[in-house]
Amino acid sequence: MQNWQPKDKQLRDWREKGFFIARDVVPESVAFDMRGVIKNELLKPEPSGRPDSDPMDPMGDTPEAQAMRFRKLGNFCVESPLIWHTFHTGEEMLAMARYFLGDDIIVKFNSVFVKPAKTGSATPWHQDNGLWRDGETEPFNAWMALDPATCENGCMQFVPGSHKGEIVPHVMYEDSIHGELPRELVKARIAQCGTEHIELDPGDVVCWHSSLWHYSPPNPSPNSRIAIAGVWTNPTINAGRVRPLHRWGMKNRARCTAFPPEIVEIENGELHQPNPHPKAG
Numbered sequence: 250m251q252n253w254q255p256k257d258k259q260l261r262d263w264r265e266k267g268f269f270i271a272r273d274v275v276p277e278s279v280a281f282d283m284r285g286v287i288k289n290e291l292l293k294p295e296p297s298g299r300p301d302s303d304p305m306d307p308m309g310d311t312p313e314a315q316a317m318r319f320r321k322l323g324n325f326c327v328e329s330p331l332i333w334h335t336f337h338t339g340e341e342m343l344a345m346a347r348y349f350l351g352d353d354i355i356v357k358f359n360s361v362f363v364k365p366a367k368t369g370s371a372t373p374w375h376q377d378n379g380l381w382r383d384g385e386t387e388p389f390n391a392w393m394a395l396d397p398a399t400c401e402n403g404c405m406q407f408v409p410g411s412h413k414g415e416i417v418p419h420v421m422y423e424d425s426i427h428g429e430l431p432r433e434l435v436k437a438r439i440a441q442c443g444t445e446h447i448e449l450d451p452g453d454v455v456c457w458h459s460s461l462w463h464y465s466p467p468n469p470s471p472n473s474r475i476a477i478a479g480v481w482t483n484p485t486i487n488a489g490r491v492r493p494l495h496r497w498g499m500k501n502r503a504r505c506t507a508f509p510p511e512i513v514e515i516e517n518g519e520l521h522q523p524n525p526h527p528k529a530g
């Protein structure tokens with residue numbers, strides 16, 4: 250396994266702002282190969298990345314929910330060896346995860362975020378651990394651009410420093426697609442701290458703390474914005490909670506290369522099933 254050390258700026262950004270950027274984690278050509286796998290899937294009459302127990306996943310069988318498939322393909326990456334081995338268990342991503350998490354690494358969530366040209370919808374302001382509701386603050390979150398991610402096509406936005414606060418209970422509005430941070434709080438926080446727009450080229454990665462407040466706007470532009478995301482944790486942080494989506498990334502200091510990826514079995518673990526988010530107001 251290769252070692253990874255953050256650059257001074259990355260470490261400073263991580264501590265002070267709650268995120269950092271790693272450029273050229275994979276070459277653009279490899280990012281485009283991964284994007285091709287996703288585009289092929291999207292062209293199928295019934296794309297995979299089905300409804301699953303991912304609490305970040307709003308998909309279901311209603312017509313509205315089906316339209317959402319083009320916002321996110323939850324858990325799709327375990328169906329693509331190219332994506333899984335390049336990103337979720339790629340040498341450089343695991344080396345970064347290992348810096349934060351040690352030698353045993355679980356991939357807790359994986360998804361594809363699809364923001365099609367002109368119709369791509371917003372992802373509301375949230376903290377990842379505000380959606381998980383499992384109290385975990387340590388896992389390591391990362392997102393790789395497979396198309397250029399720009400202000401025009403709906404790149405991610407972060408409130409710098411918001412990772413230092415508590416996990417805020419998320420709520421549902423009439424038009425919420427999943428739990429979100431209370432809108433009044435978001436307005437006040439942005440007025441105080443501003444936002445940073447994370448523009449990335451294909452193959453670049455942004456990594457963030459699980460408590461960081463983040464969002465992405467709709468995509469009115471003519472350019473699609475496809476990205477892949479993952480969350481890495483370890484057995485200590487995960488503390489015996491069973492989730493059907495957990496897969497091993499690194500075990501006993503060795504990178505896991507099995508495909509399909511090995512499911513994490515936790516003996517006597519408790520199934521983690523958070524309660525629904527309350528309604529706003």
Ligand SMILES: O=C(O)CCC(=O)C(=O)O
Nearest residue numbers: 362372377392465476478
């Ligand atoms: O890709 C996006 O637009 C949103 C991604 C996101 O919010 C996440 O990965 O937590």
